[in-house]
Every structure is written in C-alpha cells, then in structure tokens.
Amino acid sequence: IIGKGAGGSVYPLYDKAHNHLYAMKKLRLQMSRENWVSYETKLKNEFRIANKLHHQNLIRTYDLLQDNDLFIIVMDYAPFDFFTIVMAGVLTKHEIYCYFKQMCIGVSYMHSIGLAHRDLKLDNCVVDANGILKLVDFGSSVIFDMKRYNQEGESREVEKASGIMGSDPYLAPEVVTYPFYDPSLADVWSLAIIYCCMILRRFPWRV
Structure with missing residues (x-):
C-alpha cells in the first residue's frame, strides 16, 4: 500500500x-x-x-x-511521499522554496480553470522520480466558476462553496465559521499553513 x-x-x-x-x-x-x-x-x-x-x-x-x-x-505513480520528506528535515531552504513554488503553480492552474482543491495539505502532495511535486486527491474539489471550467470565459461572481471540507489543521477560518465561502481563497489559506509546516516542521500555532 x-x-x-x-x-x-x-x-x-x-x-x-x-x-x-x-x-x-x-x-x-x-x-x-x-x-x-x-x-x-x-x-x-x-x-x-x-x-x-x-x-x-x-x-x-x-x-x-x-x-x-x-x-x-x-x-x-509517484514514489515519494512529501509529508515524509518534509518531516525528515532533509530539505534546504532553497528546496523548500522550489517545492512550494511548484505547489502554488499547480493550485494557480486549478483556479485558472475554475476549480478549487479544498483539501490541500502535505499528505496530498507527492514527488515523482524526477523531483517534480504533484498534488493528488481531488475528491473534495469543487467548481467555483463554471464558465472557466467549460472554457466559456469568466463568471462575474464566484460560486460560493458550503460545508466543512478538508483537514482540520489546514482549514481556513471561514470554512468553519460561515455557511458559504470562496473556496479558492480557502485554498490560499491552506497553502500558507503548508508553507509554515515546511519551514517549522510543525503547525504554526504550536510555536
């Protein structure tokens, strides 16, 4: 497994x-x-x-x-679990910046076609044999802009998401506070938590 x-x-x-x-x-x-x-x-x-x-x-x-x-x-197939890599403490700062940039580029692409991941976390990142980081697990993903998704332009307003989706330590405050929220902005919050974890090797509120 x-x-x-x-x-x-x-x-x-x-x-x-x-x-x-x-x-x-x-x-x-x-x-x-x-x-x-x-x-x-x-x-x-x-x-x-x-x-x-x-x-x-x-x-x-x-x-x-x-x-x-x-x-x-x-x-x-991607052989390397990113959570294990980060927690092993083997990454240099340059490598951390490089992997985080790849993560942001992947999320940016999803947002550009009207999709939000909604479960961004270290556990949902893998690294292939060439050292390329890849996001996985799109079971919580949601379409927030149907026009972008169907390549028909861009909607005037973001379609809000509802429900608590994702993993507790990475959840944006609005996900657990409000009935509706912008899922793309919730992704940005999760990315920030991931970055803190990559630097600290623990969640930021434990500092």
Whole structure:
C-alpha cells in the first residue's frame, strides 16, 4: 500500500505489457447512510475532475474502473511521499522554496480553470522520480466558476462553496465559521499553513 485516507487506499499497479508502473486508488465503499446514486455520482465526479487536469504539478489520472461495488482510479505513480520528506528535515531552504513554488503553480492552474482543491495539505502532495511535486486527491474539489471550467470565459461572481471540507489543521477560518465561502481563497489559506509546516516542521500555532 502506498497511501491511505478517508477517500480510499492507493496501491502500485504494474502494466507488464507496456512495462509501466501506475498507481491505483481503491475508492471508499458505499456508506450505510448514502444511497447508491449519490455515492456513484460523487466518485464519478472525482474522476471527471481529476481526468480534466493536465499540468505537470497535478497527478495525471487515466481511467475509472468498476468491479461491482468497487471503483478504482488509475493514475501516475509517484514514489515519494512529501509529508515524509518534509518531516525528515532533509530539505534546504532553497528546496523548500522550489517545492512550494511548484505547489502554488499547480493550485494557480486549478483556479485558472475554475476549480478549487479544498483539501490541500502535505499528505496530498507527492514527488515523482524526477523531483517534480504533484498534488493528488481531488475528491473534495469543487467548481467555483463554471464558465472557466467549460472554457466559456469568466463568471462575474464566484460560486460560493458550503460545508466543512478538508483537514482540520489546514482549514481556513471561514470554512468553519460561515455557511458559504470562496473556496479558492480557502485554498490560499491552506497553502500558507503548508508553507509554515515546511519551514517549522510543525503547525504554526504550536510555536
């Protein structure tokens, strides 16, 4: 197993025919409180969003497979867990700046096409064999500008998001305070917390 979270577990997947290593994410099973239609819609939306993203700092997603009630997303394999790298204390300041810049570029691309990640954290970053940082896990992502998303221009107003999505230490105050908020700005807050963690190797409010 490569990684595990609320949305599912990730395993290596070797394609013998093409001698290529992928990663496969076994998505979480249906919960007792949700009906099949809403469950299936959520998982397919996660794949649809991930499959639309084509940027070097976002993990590339290829296919969605279904075996009865099991859904699997096939994506690129990146061997290095960024949380482990940061907490090991092996990064120089220059490397920290470089990785954080890559992170910001990836988020900026998402925002440019009307998408907010909504679960930015060290655990949702990986590094490939070439040292390129990639954001992963788009299960909480939301469209805040449908015109940008559909390449039809830009909406006059941002479509506000609702609900507490993300991971506690990285959540922007408005996410837990207000019923509606701008998800792109919430991403910016999460990026700032990540940067503090990269420098301090702990959350900033523990200083």
